[in-house]
Amino acid sequence: MCELRLNSRQNRAAHLAAHCPGTDPPRCLFASGGEVPPPSVSNAFWWGQARKAAGCTRVKLHDLRHFYASGLIAAGCDVVTVQRALGHASASVTLGTYAHLWPTAEDKTRAAVAAMLADTLRAGAADSVRTSGEA
Numbered sequence: 001m002c003e004l005r006l007n008s009r010q011n012r013a014a015h016l017a018a019h020c021p022g023t024d025p026p027r028c029l030f031a032s033g034g035e036v037p038p039p040s041v042s043n044a045f046w047w048g049q050a051r052k053a054a055g056c057t058r059v060k061l062h063d064l065r066h067f068y069a070s071g072l073i074a075a076g077c078d079v080v081t082v083q084r085a086l087g088h089a090s091a092s093v094t095l096g097t098y099a100h101l102w103p104t105a106e107d108k109t110r111a112a113v114a115a116m117l118a119d120t121l122r123a124g125a126a127d128s129v130r131t132s133g134e135a
Contacts, residue, residue, distance in 0.1 A: 047061040068085070068086075069094075069101075072085060073098060073101045074101070079091045079094055079102070082094050
């Protein structure tokens with residue numbers, strides 16, 4: 001949860017300035033045409049309209065946040081990067097929600113072995129210097 005309550009126009013403006021620098025309109029999912037994103041009630045209305053038009057009536061706006069976070073993690077982003085992207089107050093908040101999505105040491109070991117074997121098979125044979133005993 002963000003440290004800043006986004007219940008007033010001033011707080012939304014401060015949050016936007018801190019987490020979405022610049023003036024590019026696409027930085028907000030639903031823009032109100034001004035410098036400040038619309039209140040969450042407006043977001044809920046516009047999300048409902050977009051959802052109906054797309055035929056995705058069961059997808060919640062917050063689901064997009066989880067999709068975004070899981071995509072960052074799958075792409076290899078570290079916990080602090082994901083924390084900052086989501087606006088979490090601390091990395092522990094991010095880990096409390098998404099820790100299960102980061103690969104474990106065992107996952108990384110399996111992937112490394114698979115890549116090594118694939119490279120060896122693609123090359124046609126193992127490195128003869130290391131395997132022939134002539135080193």
